[in-house]
Amino acid sequence: MKTLGIYIHVPYCKSKCNYCDFYSVTDLSGAGRYADAVLLHMEDYQESAKGYDVDTVFFGGGTPTCLPADVICRILNGVKDHFHLRSDSEITVEMNPATATPAALKKLRRAGVNRLSIGLQSAHDSELGVLGRIHTFEDFGKSFADARKAGFDNINVDIMYAVPNQTRRSLRETLEAVTDLEPEHISLYGLKIEDGTPFYKIKETLALPDEDTEAKMYFESIDFLAEKGYRQYEISNFSKPGKMCLHNLKYWNCDEYLGFGPAAHSYFRGFRFAYKKDIRAYVEAMEYPSRKPDILSEKYEIPVSERLGEYVMLRLRLTEGVDEDAFAERFGLSFERMFGKYLRLYTENGFMEKNGRFYRFTPKGMFVSNYILSAMLDFESELISGVADGTDR
Numbered sequence: 001m002k003t004l005g006i007y008i009h010v011p012y013c014k015s016k017c018n019y020c021d022f023y024s025v026t027d028l029s030g031a032g033r034y035a036d037a038v039l040l041h042m043e044d045y046q047e048s049a050k051g052y053d054v055d056t057v058f059f060g061g062g063t064p065t066c067l068p069a070d071v072i073c074r075i076l077n078g079v080k081d082h083f084h085l086r087s088d089s090e091i092t093v094e095m096n097p098a099t100a101t102p103a104a105l106k107k108l109r110r111a112g113v114n115r116l117s118i119g120l121q122s123a124h125d126s127e128l129g130v131l132g133r134i135h136t137f138e139d140f141g142k143s144f145a146d147a148r149k150a151g152f153d154n155i156n157v158d159i160m161y162a163v164p165n166q167t168r169r170s171l172r173e174t175l176e177a178v179t180d181l182e183p184e185h186i187s188l189y190g191l192k193i194e195d196g197t198p199f200y201k202i203k204e205t206l207a208l209p210d211e212d213t214e215a216k217m218y219f220e221s222i223d224f225l226a227e228k229g230y231r232q233y234e235i236s237n238f239s240k241p242g243k244m245c246l247h248n249l250k251y252w253n254c255d256e257y258l259g260f261g262p263a264a265h266s267y268f269r270g271f272r273f274a275y276k277k278d279i280r281a282y283v284e285a286m287e288y289p290s291r292k293p294d295i296l297s298e299k300y301e302i303p304v305s306e307r308l309g310e311y312v313m314l315r316l317r318l319t320e321g322v323d324e325d326a327f328a329e330r331f332g333l334s335f336e337r338m339f340g341k342y343l344r345l346y347t348e349n350g351f352m353e354k355n356g357r358f359y360r361f362t363p364k365g366m367f368v369s370n371y372i373l374s375a376m377l378d379f380e381s382e383l384i385s386g387v388a389d390g391t392d393r
């Protein structure tokens with residue numbers, strides 16, 4: 001039986017953080033109707049997903065725990081009603097500190113949610129204030145303790161580096177405070193100033209670390225987390241043994257998943273598609289099905305060239321890297337022959353390494369992976385169009 005991940009986008013937040021470009025709104029008045037729309041939407045895939053076992057469900061956002069726990073449970077029951085949900089599935093809900101009561105957490109756990117992902121970002125309230133977060137570190141500590149009491153034994157904590165005014169020391173203090181609590185998983189993201197965010201408007205005035213300091217923050221964090229027993233398995237993700245996020249691994253392994261909600265993406269039966277960032281249009285399209293084509297922001301069948309590029313890009317995000325044999329089996333091409341000049345260049349300069357059949361980034365390569373991947377993939381698309389033309393092989 002093939003497996004499938006389900007992603008449910010919950011586009012609500014109590015307030016918007018200064019750096020965030022995820023799609024969410026702060027008016028929760030339509031949340032009940034939104035949940036109904038998501039359930040209606042699931043009906044569309046009930047037939048086509050019949051040959052699949054759903055083994056991961058991920059409620060992301062936004063802030064899913066802005067919704068009453070009953071509403072999350074109702075959507076989760078919808079997943080159970082419309083798809084074949086395996087009994088050992090990983091079911092994750094993202095939450096922010098102070099957005100779920102102990103009773104709500106217990107309700108979620110009883111309904112089958114078995115993983116929480118808590119957005120902390122920093123253990124320093126001054127840094128949280130700059131980011132526009134609406135919680136304190138103390139709120140986080142309480143939510144973490146409540147989650148443990150409710151029976152959650154698989155918790156991720158999000159941490160951010162390269163925050164304005166952050167120092168290597170203050171980042172280290174955040175890492176110490178978080179690892180003292182022993183979550184099973186830690187995500188460590190570098191702040192990016194995205195267009196359209198409040199930070200973007202004042203980016204010249206932000207006291208951001210220089211590139212050298214940012215790199216040191218990243219490398220020192222990797223070392224610190226390794227000492228504490230967290231193995232890096234992806235550019236930004238670290239886990240205790242056996243606690244990798246199975247849902248996110250689907251994205252990086254190019255496995256299939258279905259997304260529900262505005263801004264949600266899917267990869268299903270050879271197609272990639274996504275919905276517009278517009279809750280109202282999404283809800284109305286589910287209530288008046290003739291409007292459904294209008295809410296797609298993209299839909300296309302993935303050509304071989306793109307599949308290959310995506311595979312390389314996503315697999316190299318993982319510390320395991322690209323398996324030459326798996327690549328040859330999947331695409332009928334030699335990874336070394338295709339990318340030889342880059343593999344040699346980056347290996348000689350310490351950005352990549354070869355471990356048995358696997359080519360992978362070193363930590364130094366991970367830090368600049370965007371640049372390396374864009375060079376490799378530009379070259380790959382030229383090569384693929386050459387193959388398609390029959391001009392090169």
Ligand code: SF4
Nearest residue numbers: 013016017020061062
């Ligand atoms: S809580 Fe999360 S999704 Fe909401 S605005 Fe902040 S970072 Fe974005």
